Amino acid sequence: MTGFIAVLLYVVWMQLLMLTYAFPRVPMALLGDRNLADWERAEVNRDPSFMVRAKGAHLNCVENFPLFAAVVVIAALMSKSPVVDGLAAFILAARVGQSLVHLISTAPAFVLLRATFFLAQVGMIFWVCYQLIV
Template sequence: MTGFIAVVLYVVWMQLLTLSYAFPRVPMALFGGRKFSDWERAEVNRDPAFMVRAKGAHLNCVENFPLFAGVVVVAALMGKSPVVDSLAMFILLARVGQSLSHLISTAPAFVLSRATFFLAQVGMIFWICFQLIV
């Protein structure tokens, strides 16, 4: 898998997470007695637990995406795409693993799993950076 394909799949994953918490809001607003404006950031969150976790998983993706996309682009500009390509699939899999852990539960084992997947991504991105500058 190339770094560019991994970036595109990462975006697809973020969009799926967005739909998982945004799409259920439409019928809730249309038929469930919730106003469309109930989802402003300043309001108390009354979403079901899964939707709260899905939004958190999406926001975690958004936090890390610029770093991953940045090293993919920089590697390509430097003519060193193979450095990223060797780890791109593993970074994407770690991201999906982190998101799934977030979606499943907030129990300590899943929080630890989530942190492990996150640290794996951070470590791989650091490794790519190191490989690009040496």
């Protein structure tokens, strides 16, 4: 898998996560269960726990995406795409794994597993940066 394909799949994954918490809000509002403005950031969150976890998983994706995308683009601009291509699928897999664990539970064991997936991504992105520099 190339870095560019991984970036595109990362975008698809973020969109799917966003839909898991945004889409259920439409019927809630249309059926009168919730006011359309109930989802402002300043309001108390009354969403079901799965939707809260889905939003957290989506926001976690957003934190690493610019770094990963930047490394992919920089590698391409340096004509060193193979450096990132070798780890791109693993970085994406760690991101999806982190998101899935986030969706499943916030129990301590799951939080540690989620952190492991996160640190794996950080480590691989650092490794790619190192390989691009040397």
